[in-house]
Amino acid sequence: MRPHSRILPCLISGLCLLQNINCGNILVWYTEGSHWINLKPVLDTLVDRGHHVTVLLPNASIFMDLNETTSYNYENFNVSLSTSDLKNAMERFFRFSMYEMDHMNSIEIFFKFFEIISKHLDMVLVYCDGLLHSEPVLDRLRKGKYDVIFVDPVYPCSELIAEMLDIPLVYTLRISMANAMERLCGQTPAPPSYVPGAMSKLTDNMTFSDRIKNFLFYMSQDAMSLYMWRRFDKYYSDYLGRPTTFCEMMGKADIWLIRTYWDFEYPRPFLPNFKYVGGIHCRPAKPLPKVLWRYSGEKPETLAPNTRLYDWMPQNDLLGHPKTKAFITHGGTNGIYEAIYHGVPMVGIPMFGDQSDNMVHMKSKGAAVIMDFNSMETKDLVDGLKAVINDPSYKENAMRLSRIHHDRPVHPRDEAVFWIEFVMRHKGAKHLRVQAHNLTWYQYHSLDVFAFLLAIIALVLFIFYKILKSCVVRCCFRSRSKKKKE
Amino acid sequence: MRPHSRILPCLISGLCLLQNINCGNILVWYTEGSHWINLKPVLDTLVDRGHHVTVLLPNASIFMDLNETTSYNYENFNVSLSTSDLKNAMERFFRFSMYEMDHMNSIEIFFKFFEIISKHLDMVLVYCDGLLHSEPVLDRLRKGKYDVIFVDPVYPCSELIAEMLDIPLVYTLRISMANAMERLCGQTPAPPSYVPGAMSKLTDNMTFSDRIKNFLFYMSQDAMSLYMWRRFDKYYSDYLGRPTTFCEMMGKADIWLIRTYWDFEYPRPFLPNFKYVGGIHCRPAKPLPKVLWRYSGEKPETLAPNTRLYDWMPQNDLLGHPKTKAFITHGGTNGIYEAIYHGVPMVGIPMFGDQSDNMVHMKSKGAAVIMDFNSMETKDLVDGLKAVINDPSYKENAMRLSRIHHDRPVHPRDEAVFWIEFVMRHKGAKHLRVQAHNLTWYQYHSLDVFAFLLAIIALVLFIFYKILKSCVVRCCFRSRSKKKKE
Numbered sequence: 001m002r003p004h005s006r007i008l009p010c011l012i013s014g015l016c017l018l019q020n021i022n023c024g025n026i027l028v029w030y031t032e033g034s035h036w037i038n039l040k041p042v043l044d045t046l047v048d049r050g051h052h053v054t055v056l057l058p059n060a061s062i063f064m065d066l067n068e069t070t071s072y073n074y075e076n077f078n079v080s081l082s083t084s085d086l087k088n089a090m091e092r093f094f095r096f097s098m099y100e101m102d103h104m105n106s107i108e109i110f111f112k113f114f115e116i117i118s119k120h121l122d123m124v125l126v127y128c129d130g131l132l133h134s135e136p137v138l139d140r141l142r143k144g145k146y147d148v149i150f151v152d153p154v155y156p157c158s159e160l161i162a163e164m165l166d167i168p169l170v171y172t173l174r175i176s177m178a179n180a181m182e183r184l185c186g187q188t189p190a191p192p193s194y195v196p197g198a199m200s201k202l203t204d205n206m207t208f209s210d211r212i213k214n215f216l217f218y219m220s221q222d223a224m225s226l227y228m229w230r231r232f233d234k235y236y237s238d239y240l241g242r243p244t245t246f247c248e249m250m251g252k253a254d255i256w257l258i259r260t261y262w263d264f265e266y267p268r269p270f271l272p273n274f275k276y277v278g279g280i281h282c283r284p285a286k287p288l289p290k291v292l293w294r295y296s297g298e299k300p301e302t303l304a305p306n307t308r309l310y311d312w313m314p315q316n317d318l319l320g321h322p323k324t325k326a327f328i329t330h331g332g333t334n335g336i337y338e339a340i341y342h343g344v345p346m347v348g349i350p351m352f353g354d355q356s357d358n359m360v361h362m363k364s365k366g367a368a369v370i371m372d373f374n375s376m377e378t379k380d381l382v383d384g385l386k387a388v389i390n391d392p393s394y395k396e397n398a399m400r401l402s403r404i405h406h407d408r409p410v411h412p413r414d415e416a417v418f419w420i421e422f423v424m425r426h427k428g429a430k431h432l433r434v435q436a437h438n439l440t441w442y443q444y445h446s447l448d449v450f451a452f453l454l455a456i457i458a459l460v461l462f463i464f465y466k467i468l469k470s471c472v473v474r475c476c477f478r479s480r481s482k483k484k485k486e
Numbered sequence: 487m488r489p490h491s492r493i494l495p496c497l498i499s500g501l502c503l504l505q506n507i508n509c510g511n512i513l514v515w516y517t518e519g520s521h522w523i524n525l526k527p528v529l530d531t532l533v534d535r536g537h538h539v540t541v542l543l544p545n546a547s548i549f550m551d552l553n554e555t556t557s558y559n560y561e562n563f564n565v566s567l568s569t570s571d572l573k574n575a576m577e578r579f580f581r582f583s584m585y586e587m588d589h590m591n592s593i594e595i596f597f598k599f600f601e602i603i604s605k606h607l608d609m610v611l612v613y614c615d616g617l618l619h620s621e622p623v624l625d626r627l628r629k630g631k632y633d634v635i636f637v638d639p640v641y642p643c644s645e646l647i648a649e650m651l652d653i654p655l656v657y658t659l660r661i662s663m664a665n666a667m668e669r670l671c672g673q674t675p676a677p678p679s680y681v682p683g684a685m686s687k688l689t690d691n692m693t694f695s696d697r698i699k700n701f702l703f704y705m706s707q708d709a710m711s712l713y714m715w716r717r718f719d720k721y722y723s724d725y726l727g728r729p730t731t732f733c734e735m736m737g738k739a740d741i742w743l744i745r746t747y748w749d750f751e752y753p754r755p756f757l758p759n760f761k762y763v764g765g766i767h768c769r770p771a772k773p774l775p776k777v778l779w780r781y782s783g784e785k786p787e788t789l790a791p792n793t794r795l796y797d798w799m800p801q802n803d804l805l806g807h808p809k810t811k812a813f814i815t816h817g818g819t820n821g822i823y824e825a826i827y828h829g830v831p832m833v834g835i836p837m838f839g840d841q842s843d844n845m846v847h848m849k850s851k852g853a854a855v856i857m858d859f860n861s862m863e864t865k866d867l868v869d870g871l872k873a874v875i876n877d878p879s880y881k882e883n884a885m886r887l888s889r890i891h892h893d894r895p896v897h898p899r900d901e902a903v904f905w906i907e908f909v910m911r912h913k914g915a916k917h918l919r920v921q922a923h924n925l926t927w928y929q930y931h932s933l934d935v936f937a938f939l940l941a942i943i944a945l946v947l948f949i950f951y952k953i954l955k956s957c958v959v960r961c962c963f964r965s966r967s968k969k970k971k972e
Contacts, residue, residue: 269674431753
């Protein structure tokens with residue numbers, strides 16, 4: 001935040017001086033899909049508050065669009081990939097998650113998943129490489145006097161940009177697989193006994209066998225993550241010219257904005273630089289036309305005349321309508337949060353990614369039933385709908401979650417913006433960063449202390465044994481000598 | 487919160503309807519010394535917001551005073567103790583901490599400390615017993631339709647009152663020894679590798695020997711706490727007519743309001759129902775007369791004519807004066823927080839309780855120097871003062887802490903009030919309570935899972951060994967048989 005040098009652009013953007021805030025320069029790294037959709041409400045609020053938002057935009061992107069809005073600045077860079085490569089990769093993932101997985105055994109699923117994720121990570125690295133070889137862009141970034149870089153860490157590279165520009169790094173994240181990023185790199189504690197690994201489909205109320213499953217899930221995901229991240233370790237070390245790891249670089253992030261809250265999450269320990277800001281995109285509903293039906297295919301002949309078809313409709317406004325009794329959802333976090341916001345019980349038909357796990361959260365909190373996408377029949381859906389509509393407990397629980405969601409000291413969007421502006425004002429938030437980052441894993445778990453104390457105890461026992469032995473020997477020897485003398 | 491039944495008293499107290507809040511009935515359990523002083527700013531704010539605050543006031547109390555304010559209601563009860571018993575106990579503790587300790591070895595200190603704390607806990611139990619045998623008071627409490635009980639847990643009993651009245655329980659706490667209450671009963675995690683035990687005088691940046699010291703400190707304090715709390719375990723079990731522990735009952739608390747913040751604390755993991763609201767009592771300074779000197783003894787003859795004597799003076803206003811260069815303090819949290827609020831570096835002369843540990847926090851953050859009360863000479867104090875006044879780093883660090891203190895999304899007093907009102911609105915905050923409360927210590931640390939997995943591995947290895955052995959035997963046997971046949 002350099003108030004003097006910013007006065008002119010601030011006056012142009014208009015709002016920052018009126019609102020008595022210093023406006024700053026915010027850099028945003030490329031991301032895709034719902035990750036980008038989730039960044040936007042925060043970016044829009046930052047722009048409204050007078051900040052300059054510059055988005056790093058590659059030539060290959062499905063969701064990010066140069067023409068989408070004029071309120072952001074764009075820095076374009078080229079990558080050795082096309083948008084259709086990206087689309088093919090995404091389709092491959094959907095095909096696997098929604099159809100192929102059903103005809104595979106666990107080992108086949110594991111290897112196929114491993115292969116897909118590996119290819120995805122290789123592709124992600126192409127974006128990083130594209131930017132870091134665009135010298136003119138880098139030059140402009142270095143001269144741009146940025147105050148913070150704001151990113152979803154699922155697309156790595158921001159750690160190197162933050163290091164290169166020497167600016168604070170703020171993450172916004174839904175989850176990583178088994179919370180590997182948050183635990184291994186962010187150092188947030190997660191006892192496997194009551195914190196179910198993200199995407200494990202377990203709840204915080206675990207039986208002995210659940211706890212074994214969770215423990216093994218954490219171990220396998222840790223091994224897989226650390227193995228898969230090796231490509232980033234190498235890339236980061238090569239670029240910086242010193243040995244480092246992806247995780248070490250991630251650990252430098254100032255703030256982690258987690259896109260959930262205790263209406264959705266099971267209560268768990270966390271760190272002072274982790275802020276739970278779930279529901280950023282939620283907003284009150286606007287009025288609706290009388291009947292609605294979103295459908296982009298051909299109009300069925302059997303359709304009743306009182307059913308209208310729309311290519312797209314405002315899901316949030318529909319969920320907020322007082323006559324809405326239930327929400328049939330694929331279980332994405334955004335949809336779930338809109339249902340929580342408006343207190344609507346859910347029928348979940350999860351398809352891929354975190355959707356199954358999300359629906360388990362809602363089911364365990366009594367606000368949803370879950371269908372199996374590949375095996376469900378019409379009757380199952382009807383029964384599920386009847387259950388959430390007719391059994392009042394679903395509505396009551398959805399309303400309870402809604403009350404928890406709304407009743408917080410600060411609105412999630414304001415809280416997210418507050419912490420981004422905080423690191424801009426203070427050039428970071430090192431006072432929230434735990435010393436755990438400077439410990440090895442065995443130091444963190446006090447294994448060296450434990451081993452040392454055990455060694456001391458063993459030594460004391462050994463000396464005690466030796467002394468006792470020598471006493472016994474001496475006593476026996478004396479008594480024998482005495483006997484001999486007698 | 488029962489809005490309808492509350493309308494009349496609310497209208498009388500005036501503010502709750504205007505401010506669009508439902509006013510409620512808040513019960514406060516007896517506490518003493520700085521614990522009571524720290525409750526008051528929150529209670530006053532609650533009264534200002536239209537709530538009814540009822541304080542449980544025993545006939546023996548030093549700090550709580552029936553005539554102090556008319557804004558609280560009081561429920562009086564008798565205890566088999568006099569105020570002078572209380573004063574004697576307090577004086578005994580001060581004498582030990584400030585003078586006697588210096589002439590004792592570590593073992594003598596441990597046993598004397600153990601004896602003093604034991605007597606204190608016995609005395610505390612007298613208060614609980616006094617209330618629970620005042621049937622008319624209990625009867626009024628049962629009819630009083632209270633919405634929450636708000637307490638400092640250092641004086642136990644509130645857990646039983648909350649259970650008896652079936653109302654939420656909110657704690658406000660500075661620290662317990664080695665955070666035993668927070669860790670063992672509140673289930674907040676504290677890896678001994680980087681979370682120094684409260685009052686250990688260690689920082690979060692520990693050497694190997696510091697980590698050993700911290701590990702042993704936790705272990706010894708856990709053993710001591712659990713041993714000392716046995717009197718409460720028995721009392722609580724007897725009263726409830728079922729086996730329970732003090733810790734189990736404490737674990738039911740809905741919210742823990744911790745009276746520090748990350749300006750003072752080392753960053754550490756915590757739980758969703760732990761809220762760091764340090765600095766509740768801090769406020770802007772008012773103007774001062776020109777020179778000031780608080781002194782209640784006889785006026786020294788050598789006193790310069792430009793030094794004025796006062797029996798009492800407003801410490802906060804003095805700290806907020808722009809000409810104040812340094813603060814000589816005994817290291818109590820309230821004084822330290824006023825210094826942080828106004829960004830004044832400190833010279834600490836800690837005396838007892840948490841004061842030494844508090845000053846270590848400030849020293850490690852570069853905002854203070856520490857004196858030894860019993861060995862310091864005039865020159866040491868002068869040198870210390872010169873250091874914090876002339877070395878700009880002390881002022882810079884004090885200002886940095888001040889900026890951290892002021893720059894939060896919500897004022898600490900508002901945050902404390904928010905969470906008290908939250909549990910009143912929602913009849914608790916169970917959604918913030920971790921499942922760790924329902925696990926044994928070995929389940930929490932996954933030791934049973936670990937043992938099971940080790941057993942499986944051992945079994946597999948054993949079977950593998952047996953099969954291998956039988957194969958070898960069979961092969962050898964065959965080859966021998968063959969040789970014999972040949």
